[in-house]
Amino acid sequence: MKWITRVQLLMLILLMSACASTSKDITNTADIEQFFHDEHFKHVEGIVQPDELFALSDQAKRSLLSAYQQNRMTRGKNLDAHKWLANYIDADNGGFTYYDNMTKVASETFDERMGNCLSLVLLTGAMADVLGVPVTFQDIAVPPVWDKQGSFFLVNGHINLKLKPKKEANMVTFLSNSIQVDFMPERAVRAYGKEVVDRNTVMAMFYNNVAAESLVMGDYDKAYQLLKTGLTIKPDYVPTLNTLAVLYRYKKMSKQAESVYKFALSLKDEDMNTLYNYAILLASQDRLTEWAEVHKVLELARIRNPYYYYDMAQQAYFEMQYEEAVVWYKRAVEKADYRHEFYFGLSRAYWATGDESRARTNLQKALALTSDDGSKQRYQAKLHAMQSH
Incomplete structure (x- = not known):
């Protein structure tokens, strides 16, 4: 489901x-009105x-x-x-x-x-x-x-x-x-x-x-x-702009599609969906030099973005690949050591591997970093449960 x-x-x-x-x-x-083409x-x-x-x-x-x-x-x-x-x-x-x-x-x-x-x-x-x-x-x-x-x-x-x-x-x-x-x-x-x-x-x-x-x-x-x-x-809702550009592309309105892609990227310059689709349009027109530039942005955005590693860690954790999850969570922390959810994820993964000491240490870091009342209560409850284990 x-x-x-x-x-x-x-x-x-x-x-x-x-x-x-x-x-x-x-x-x-x-x-936005300049990007509408009712005549088509x-x-x-x-x-x-x-x-x-x-x-x-x-x-x-x-x-x-x-x-x-x-x-x-x-x-x-x-x-x-x-x-x-x-x-x-x-x-x-x-x-x-x-x-x-x-x-x-x-x-x-x-x-x-x-x-x-x-x-x-x-x-x-x-x-x-x-x-x-x-x-x-x-x-x-x-x-x-x-x-x-x-x-x-x-x-x-x-x-x-x-x-x-x-x-x-x-x-x-x-x-x-x-x-x-x-x-x-x-x-x-x-x-x-x-x-x-x-x-x-x-x-x-x-x-x-x-x-x-x-x-x-x-x-x-x-x-x-x-x-x-x-x-x-x-x-300025970029997902809708992306969908509009895809629609134009399917209607063989390549010039109009490119115009919308560029506008979307002026609002959110590293939006992966828009970049991928813009790259497809460039490749279809054999504009390989421009395609390479867009592809370079995609790759740089991927390796810079801590949530890429976090998403990979979450996927590994929910698939019960706990040691792999630890590796990905640690990479996310290296990119953004101020995100409490990264430490919380690392704590859960360590706990699942049996490393209780590192699990407690990372949960304490998550607790120290969060300012959200709900997260703070949850982390405190889990830390208490770990210490009582």
């Missing part, structure tokens, strides 16, 4: 996820609109509020709204079921009681809106998961969210009271890095997903309309 949250289309299997970048902000859509596509009616993504039907809202009010009237079971919602979703036990299917808006997922990760995140955000529960969306730096559909390779990422206590007058809330909701079925995400993203980014992920699904099915006109909508919301 695989998860699908944010999809980036490729014409070649990649070896790693995207690197750190240098980027510039785009504050309006003026810069037929207009498609019925494209899902941005205000539909997090919307629930009146019936769904009534059902949700009724269930919540029933909780509030139950003696001894009256939970805070964010805790009640986490129980209602019941991600761990399947209140809403993870199912690897097409990406859908919140209302469809509510009715069907199942969806892929992004669909379920949209639904959770929509229900949180109804209850007035603040949310934080998190893009999780999991190792890439590959899927081949037709002539396309897709790389699947992951997203989850935190439900936070409602802000009440004259009341102080703590971050540790937040509840992380995650629908990833394969493995825990605690060891992975995460980046907080805003709602516009989540919406851009949705449009990139459904555009990729349309592109795979050969519906280029619909894919274009979806990509255009997504880029209107978030013009």
